[in-house]
Amino acid sequence: MAATSAATFSIGSTISPGTKVSQLPQSKPLSMRFNSQNTLATFSGLKAATFVKCESESSFLGKESSAVLRGAAAPKAQKSSQRSQYNLNPQASYKVAILGAAGGIGQPLALLVKMSPLISALHIYDIANVKGVAADLSHCNTPSQVLGFTGSSELPNSLKGVDVVVIPAGVPRKPGMTRDDLFSINANIVKTLVEAVADNCPDAFIHIISNPVNSTLPIAAEVLKQKGVYDPKKLFGVTTLDVVRANTFVAQKKNLKLIDVDVPVVGGHAGITILPLLSKTRPPVSFNDEEVQELTVRIQNAGTEVVEAKEGAGSATLSMAYAAARFVESSLRALDGDADVYECSFVQSDLTELPFFASRVKLGRKGVEAIISSDLQGLTEYEQKALEALKPELKASIEKGIAFAQKQPVTT
Numbered sequence: 479m480a481a482t483s484a485a486t487f488s489i490g491s492t493i494s495p496g497t498k499v500s501q502l503p504q505s506k507p508l509s510m511r512f513n514s515q516n517t518l519a520t521f522s523g524l525k526a527a528t529f530v531k532c533e534s535e536s537s538f539l540g541k542e543s544s545a546v547l548r549g550a551a552a553p554k555a556q557k558s559s560q561r562s563q564y565n566l567n568p569q570a571s572y573k574v575a576i577l578g579a580a581g582g583i584g585q586p587l588a589l590l591v592k593m594s595p596l597i598s599a600l601h602i603y604d605i606a607n608v609k610g611v612a613a614d615l616s617h618c619n620t621p622s623q624v625l626g627f628t629g630s631s632e633l634p635n636s637l638k639g640v641d642v643v644v645i646p647a648g649v650p651r652k653p654g655m656t657r658d659d660l661f662s663i664n665a666n667i668v669k670t671l672v673e674a675v676a677d678n679c680p681d682a683f684i685h686i687i688s689n690p691v692n693s694t695l696p697i698a699a700e701v702l703k704q705k706g707v708y709d710p711k712k713l714f715g716v717t718t719l720d721v722v723r724a725n726t727f728v729a730q731k732k733n734l735k736l737i738d739v740d741v742p743v744v745g746g747h748a749g750i751t752i753l754p755l756l757s758k759t760r761p762p763v764s765f766n767d768e769e770v771q772e773l774t775v776r777i778q779n780a781g782t783e784v785v786e787a788k789e790g791a792g793s794a795t796l797s798m799a800y801a802a803a804r805f806v807e808s809s810l811r812a813l814d815g816d817a818d819v820y821e822c823s824f825v826q827s828d829l830t831e832l833p834f835f836a837s838r839v840k841l842g843r844k845g846v847e848a849i850i851s852s853d854l855q856g857l858t859e860y861e862q863k864a865l866e867a868l869k870p871e872l873k874a875s876i877e878k879g880i881a882f883a884q885k886q887p888v889t890t
């Protein structure tokens with residue numbers, strides 16, 4: 479899903495966490511202008527240029543995507559999008575920490591994050607030696623300073639003053655494994671790392687990548703509660719890869735320009751709990767029943783596709799790094815005052831009877847500003863059935879995470 483804007487409605491700053499927004503956002507009015515006079519001269523997402531003018535998208539989004547979405551919007555929406563133009567602030571100086579940065583996801587993620595003009599410091603932490611990765615990255619002439627931290631004694635310093643913490647630490651799947659098979663190892667890793675986050679940067683946005691996200695996110699929430707610093711608006715399970723995959727597979731299937739497609743994915747992040755809402759695809763596309771079935775199953779099993787192709791060498795790393803970098807960038811733009819940032823994420827939610835649920839959310843300076851409820855309205859019969867079918871599994875995974883954290887209270 480592209481991060482999209484609120485062109486057809488406006489959300490005031492008074493919206494409280496958990497607020498549901500019933501109208502769909504339609505376009506992305508972000509405007510970034512870099513020129514050769516300032517320090518951002520050669521950065522434009524993944525492109526290098528001495529003068530770059532990006533009219534309406536973030537670095538990990540396509541210009542075309544935004545243009546199509548904007549074109550689909552009403553004239554009123556265009557007016558609204560002009561009003562809410564966001565200019566990237568070249569003075570921005572956010573700090574980002576990646577925990578598990580020496581790994582398959584961590585390294586390419588660190589590289590992509592190093593390219594952001596919004597970051598002044600990138601802290602990379604791992605139990606494995608990460609100093610070489612830090613030395614390597616530090617030679618890239620983008621604005622942020624890179625510091626490496628190795629081992630638990632250096633963990634607190636890696637987190638001091640950080641605005642966004644990304645956690646891809648843990649073991650990945652091997653062929654034949656489900657994400658839940660990782661629980662026994664990754665649950666402890668996430669618990670320990672989130673305890674350190676609570677102690678050292680309790681106000682940071684926290685992005686949980688380590689699987690099983692359906693359980694590790696509730697563990698993180700429980701740890702933060704026990705530490706007395708839980709802010710549900712700032713804790714995110716990263717499901718961006720499901721959206722990236724859905725967009726890619728739909729574009730391929732329908733011969734659409736890859737960058738144009740936007741499919742919301744809701745539920746959770748494992749097997750049938752991953753529910754792409756194909757009926758909500760933008761630009762609007764029609765699918766026959768076979769296509770819906772085939773695409774839904776492929777999106778749900780896409781992680782396994784990669785695990786099997788890698789034949790024991792791990793799970794998705796490069797596409798995951800790309801997706802995670804997009805989510806980091808969206809978070810930084812929200813922190814920086816862009817009022818039109820939307821992403822899907824697994825968050826505390828009252829959209830369904832489940833305490834956590836992935837859906838499109840509006841991001842702001844304080845985290846989740848609103849949960850977009852319209853995606854769950856007017857579902858097809860197929861989607862409605864799939865939504866009901868995923869709930870028991872998602873509920874069990876959430877409860878497993880909460881029970882784990884409650885059985886092992888945090889160290890104070």
Ligand SMILES: NC(=O)c1ccc[n+]([C@@H]2O[C@H](COP(=O)([O-])OP(=O)(O)OC[C@H]3O[C@@H](n4cnc5c(N)ncnc54)[C@H](O)[C@@H]3O)[C@@H](O)[C@H]2O)c1
Nearest residue numbers: 578580581582583604605606646647648649650687688689
């Ligand atoms: N959310 C998603 O969409 C998604 C997608 C793909 C993979 N994942 C998950 O991301 C995680 C990482 O995958 P990967 O391929 O990078 O694995 P990897 O084994 O290549 O890297 C993991 C890194 O974590 C480090 N680590 C382990 N314990 C640690 C601790 N206590 N503190 C700090 N670092 C620690 C390891 O040293 C290693 O460098 C896995 O759990 C995987 O299942 C999530």
